[in-house]
Structures are given as C-alpha cells and as structure tokens.
Amino acid sequence: MTRRHTTLLALGLLMMSVVLSANGKPSHGYLVASDDVKIHYLVMGRGSPIVLIHGYTGSAEGNWFANGVADALAKNHRVIALDVRGHGTSDKPHDPKMYGDRLWKDVVELMDHLAVDRAHVHGYSMGGMIVTQLLAHHPDRIVTASYGGSGVREADPAWADKAPKDKEGKDPQEEKASQKLRASPTRDQVALDAVRAGFGPEPRRPIAIDLTTIRIPVLAINGEFDGPIAKTHRMQRELKNFKSVVLPGKSHLTAIMAGYIPELYVTSLVDFINANDRGK
Numbered sequence: 001m002t003r004r005h006t007t008l009l010a011l012g013l014l015m016m017s018v019v020l021s022a023n024g025k026p027s028h029g030y031l032v033a034s035d036d037v038k039i040h041y042l043v044m045g046r047g048s049p050i051v052l053i054h055g056y057t058g059s060a061e062g063n064w065f066a067n068g069v070a071d072a073l074a075k076n077h078r079v080i081a082l083d084v085r086g087h088g089t090s091d092k093p094h095d096p097k098m099y100g101d102r103l104w105k106d107v108v109e110l111m112d113h114l115a116v117d118r119a120h121v122h123g124y125s126m127g128g129m130i131v132t133q134l135l136a137h138h139p140d141r142i143v144t145a146s147y148g149g150s151g152v153r154e155a156d157p158a159w160a161d162k163a164p165k166d167k168e169g170k171d172p173q174e175e176k177a178s179q180k181l182r183a184s185p186t187r188d189q190v191a192l193d194a195v196r197a198g199f200g201p202e203p204r205r206p207i208a209i210d211l212t213t214i215r216i217p218v219l220a221i222n223g224e225f226d227g228p229i230a231k232t233h234r235m236q237r238e239l240k241n242f243k244s245v246v247l248p249g250k251s252h253l254t255a256i257m258a259g260y261i262p263e264l265y266v267t268s269l270v271d272f273i274n275a276n277d278r279g280k
Contacts, residue, residue: 026065026079031113033085033106037098040089041082041110045074048143048277049116051107052081055125055149057181057192059088063124067258072266076274080119082110084126085195092191099198104133111141120273124148124256129199129207136209139216144276146219146269149252151231155206163233169225170251177253211238217276218242221268223250243272 026042033039042060050073054063060081064070070079083090084103093099107130111119120143123131128150135145154160181187211234218239222228224246232244245268247255255265 026070026081031082031106031110033102033109035098035102037085037093037102037106038091039082039085039106039110041080042070043081043114044070044079045077047077049078049080049111049114049119050273051111051116051119051121052079053107053121053123053127053130054081054084054087055127056195057087057184057187058124059083059184059186061088062181062184062258063127063256067256069256069266069269072270073273077120077277080110080114080116082106084130086188086191087195088186092188094190094194096194096197099195100200101133103195103198104130104137107134108138108141117141118143118278120144120146120277122146122148122269122273123150125150125252132207132209135214136207139214142216143278144217144219144273145214146221146272147231148221148265148269149223149226149255151220151222151228152209152211152235153206153231154234159234159237160230164229166227166229167224169249171223171225171249171254173254173257174251177257180257181253211235212240215240217272219245219268219272221245221247221255221265223247223252223255225250226252226255 026044029041031039031041052064054060060083064081070081073079085106086092086099118141121131121134128147131145131147132152134142154163218241220232220235222231228246235242247264
C-alpha cells in the first residue's frame with residue numbers, strides 16, 4: 001500500500017469515527033502501540049480534542065462515561081478516553097518493564113494515531129501522574145492540563161513541611177466505590193501489580209519537572225478529604241496560571257463516583273476547558 005493510500009485510509013477511519021461518535025454514543029477503537037501492546041480507546045463528540053486518562057485499577061468507561069463526565073465534555077468537544085495498558089479492555093502485560101514510561105508514551109502515540117496535534121489533557125489519580133509526565137516531555141502537545149484526585153506534590157521536604165495541614169475525614173461512600181472497582185470483570189490483579197511495580201520502588205521519587213516553565217492553564221480538582229493542599233501547594237507556588245477546586249465532603253474515589261458525582265466537578269472541568277479553549 002502506498003503512503004498516499006495509507007493516509008487516505010487513516011483519514012477515512014477518522015471521518016468514520018467522527019460520524020459514529022456524533023450520535024451520542026462513544027465509538028470504540030484500538031491502537032497497537034510501538035511495543036505491540038493493544039490500547040483500547042473511546043471517542044465521542046466533535047470539536048477541539050480532550051484526552052481523558054483514568055486512575056489506577058479504573059477504566060475509561062467507569063472513570064468518565066458511566067458518571068456523565070464524558071457526556072458533559074462532549075457537548076462542545078471531541079472526547080478521547082483510553083484504557084491505560086493493564087486496565088479495561090487494553091492488553092494487560094504481566095511484566096513491570098512494559099509499564100513505567102510507556103504509560104505517557106501511549107498517550108502521545110494515541111494522539112498521533114488520531115491526528116491530534118494538541119489537546120486538553122485531564123487525568124484522574126494515576127492519570128494525573130501521566131499528565132505530569134506529558135507536561136515534562138511534551139508541553140507543546142497540551143492546550144490545558146487538569147488533574148482530578150491528584151496534583152504535583154512538593155519535591156523539597158522543607159517546602160512540604162511548610163504546607164498547611166489537610167482536613168482529616170472520609171466520605172462514607174468511599175468503601176462502596178472501592179468495592180465497585182474491585183468487582184470489575186476486566187480486572188487483572190497480576191497486571192495491576194506490574195503497573196504499580198513499573199512506577200519504581202517505594203518511596204517513589206517525584207516526577208522531574210520544572211513547573212515554573214509551564215505557561216498553559218492548569219486546574220486541579222480534589223476532594224476535601226483527599227489531601228488537596230498537599231497535592232497543590234507546590235502548584236500554587238510555581239505555576240503561572242493555576243486554579244484549585246476542592247470538593248466538600250469528598251474522598252479520593254467518591255469525587256467522580258457514578259451517582260455521587262458532585263456538579264462542582266463537572267462544571268469546574270467544563271468551564272475551565274471552555275474558558276481556555278484555543279478556538280476562543
């Protein structure tokens with residue numbers, strides 16, 4: 001097949017994806033990453049692209065579609081949500097060497113696969129770690145960066161000691177959310193253990209990034225009982241354009257739990273992206 005034919009085929013597949021995703025339901029696709037791991041992704045809506053990256057043990061469907069987050073974003077944007085390798089219906093290698101940096105590289109490869117030059121990128125928990133890696137390695141590919149249940153913690157212990165203490169407590173629905181994650185039919189605990197091992201030994205070193213060089217808008221949304229100050233103290237100090245939203249009464253998992261998702265999470269994320277969309 002010639003390069004021209006390959007390009008036309010890729011464009012045709014992209015057009016088909018847009019048509020399929022315009023009916024209010026996500027279309028499904030697969031990317032075979034450069035190391036032959038198959039990555040599942042969903043696409044819905046039209047407009048400037050948003051890449052959504054779920055948390056550890058989660059999935060694109062559970063983290064974004066089952067609770068209405070993707071629906072809200074897809075009203076004005078093209079939502080792209082992947083199952084991180086080791087999760088959902090993506091391949092689940094059992095070798096820790098197949099994870100680590102591959103997690104953020106998969107996002108870049110998916111953007112290339114879908115002909116997305118730049119996108120708004122939002123990650124929850126582990127997804128936030130991946131967002132930080134993308135900011136460190138490919139800030140030119142990101143329009144806005146936003147975090148849910150995560151942030152960039154202080155790398156300097158002296159600065160960490162200066163941060164005000166977070167509130168202690170727990171949302172009563174946290175255990176229900178945890179049970180739901182553990183009951184996922186696509187869960188592969190050996191693969192999940194490999195994902196965690198791929199992050200490196202404990203205590204993990206902070207991701208190397210100079211936040212003072214980041215000029216794009218950045219948002220963090222965290223539950224009141226999920227260490228919002230510890231996760232954002234450094235971001236408040238070093239980022240040029242940063243906003244922190246704290247969800248009253250919420251813990252780590254309940255901030256986006258289906259049936260308990262506070263309107264503040266959705267409206268904060270949608271308003272942030274709309275206000276900083278490069279098309280406006």
